[in-house]
Amino acid sequence: MSTVTAQTADRSGVVLHETISDALIEQIREDGFGVLKNALTPDEVAEINAEAVRLCRGDLGEIRRVTPAGPDDSDEDVMRRYLCIHFPNKLSQVIAQSLHHPRIVDVLTKVIGPNVKAMQSMLFMKSEGKPGQAWHQDEFFIPTRDRSLTAAWIALDDATIENGCLWVLPGSHKRGVIYPDREQDDERFDCTVELYDFPYRDEDAVPVEIPAGSTVIFNGYLLHRSLPNSGKHGFRRALTNHYMSAESLLPWNRVPDDVHVAKWDYRDIVMVAGQDPYAYKGTIDVARPGVRQDKEGGCDR
Template sequence: MVSDSCKQEFERDGYTLVRGLFGADEAERLREHYMVLRHRGSYEGDDAGVQTGSRDPLRRYPRMGQMHRWDDASLQWLTDPRIDQVMTGLLDRSPYAVQTMIYFKPPGSRGQALHQDNFYLKAEPGTCVAAWMALDRVNQENGCLQVVPGSHRWPILCTEKADTKVSFTDVTVPLPTPDAAVPVVMEPGDVLFFHGALVHGSAPNVTTDRFRRALIGHYIQGEAEKVASYYHPALRMDGTPLTLEVAEGGGACGEWEDGPDGPVAVLTGTQMINRKHE
């Protein structure tokens, strides 16, 4: 399932793209499943990142989170043996599953500023790893993921102000050069696996008629003993829960809360390192 080149790429760049891990028909079924759920109403874990009454597209299609706790299709995807096989091949040990998310990213919606996932998960020892599955064809026009190769070797960086005209979160991380991030073009069913310290984000969806739906699972390395409280209970890849310690700080990836001037990202955790990669 995992070639030597994929493992070498993951170790070198902090990510690897496994094309066609899921079939296009599976991606279509999941896409339609989440659209039905989204149109039915709201759920615990929904986050829009925009003010009530806003005409922002994200108000109509807020992100869903932790669906595996109440939706069987999400739980089955999160613990799918294909994902487990790839993760085990990359990490030399089966991971623990801790989060599901789906971003709908409708036409005209903002992206998410560059960030590092383990800023939120606080997995230790080791780190978290994401499985980011495209449910639509994704490219730069509809806001594909952008990654900074090699940034998984960086520390967890202190955040700085982001441009909220193009990002629904208001914090980002510094880069050594402005063009360090590269786009990842994907087809439905492709899955990008990436390290928890990898700097990544996305630009706005500038199309008028294309969604950029993506299903994301977050996992922690099998030797991890702690993770932030939001991610409990962790699951073994057979779906059984296990007890881990609670890591101090952390929160949902891309979390925000209402501020006096509108939604702001929640700055959490106490272990950020205040230096850039040299």
């Protein structure tokens, strides 16, 4: 049994773990999520936020739907144009390195297993007035064969109820079911579908308010959502990286016509721990950075 270090709780009762402990791993397994406090240092957070500015200005390379900013455009105004950039790790070495962050990977190897691969990063800016995302499960978007999908949601600003922190339904991952989806036109959310017909109420949800540098680590089947940034000013930035067991094939995106579905394995991945049992297949580089647009800018489904 590892030593359980001192813990604190935020005003919603969510436990914040100072260091990796048995209690944190048990909470992730039982509740479907846990918070690793101080996962990143203030300097590491500042470095990623500086990269976010460069990405939004178009300084690091082409991003689909990003218009390079002019010299008269302030950094804040440029970031306010965008809700989320997918695959920023493809252009930013700083964000690419975050996939391997040792404190986060240490948790992942205890939750997932010794061999872990990453397949996606998402950088959220979420300025004041920007929408949240309706109830969803990450496994709906990134299916795995072994239920090992795990997210590391890194707060780059203090995440609060006012500015649109995550809300989770504790324990909703345990059934291992992907719930039905439907289109939604709720102005609180971006254009992605919402899941419904699950045995939980909105009143059962718990807000996960955490300081910048802390990381929410949660299971791919956990039902979660976020509400709009209703603050009068400021951002709720976050970097979300997705991981899974390297032992499992990744049946992501469309199956090629000449590949049997049982053999399909998306290989645009990054190993972050252990060994890749499918290394003989090689890797590919096909995903490209792009902007997820909110309702004002149209939908990218």
